[in-house]
Amino acid sequence: MVSPTQIQLVQKTWKKLLPIENEAARLFYDRLFALDPSARALFRSGDLREQGRKLTAMITTAVNGLSRLDTIVPAVRALGRRHAGYGVTADHYDTVGAALIWTLEQGLGDDFTPEVLAAWFDVYTLLADTMKNAISLEVA
Numbered sequence: 033m034v035s036p037t038q039i040q041l042v043q044k045t046w047k048k049l050l051p052i053e054n055e056a057a058r059l060f061y062d063r064l065f066a067l068d069p070s071a072r073a074l075f076r077s078g079d080l081r082e083q084g085r086k087l088t089a090m091i092t093t094a095v096n097g098l099s100r101l102d103t104i105v106p107a108v109r110a111l112g113r114r115h116a117g118y119g120v121t122a123d124h125y126d127t128v129g130a131a132l133i134w135t136l137e138q139g140l141g142d143d144f145t146p147e148v149l150a151a152w153f154d155v156y157t158l159l160a161d162t163m164k165n166a167i168s169l170e171v172a
Contacts, residue, residue, distance in 0.1 A: 038151035057084025112163025
């Protein structure tokens with residue numbers, strides 16, 4: 033479960049990262065591909081700047097909706113189903129999570145405290161599990 037305090041921390045720190053969103057997206061993809069070079073094949077268009085814009089828009093929507101989780105769960109599940117169609121596996125979620133946390137640490141610097149780490153970890157885990165569960169529910 034994600035606490036109201038964690039939601040506030042995630043929302044506050046995401047706002048701090050938005051001024052460098054293009055750089056943050058570049059850092060994220062660089063780290064993702066360093067952790068898992070095979071993940072590059074999942075991005076068929078090859079336009080990572082456009083993909084970065086989509087990434088930051090999606091994270092912004094999710095972060096802004098954390099206070100009303102019931103309103104974003106259907107969209108998060110749909111996103112999980114779309115990602116499965118692109119070939120994303122459960123293991124990819126761990127790598128994406130690691131790349132996201134690393135990117136946040138780079139972008140936030142001293143503002144990346146243990147509390148911020150825990151909040152982002154819990155929020156990411158909740159959203160990633162929702163996406164993964166959408167696939168398993170569909171298969172079952």
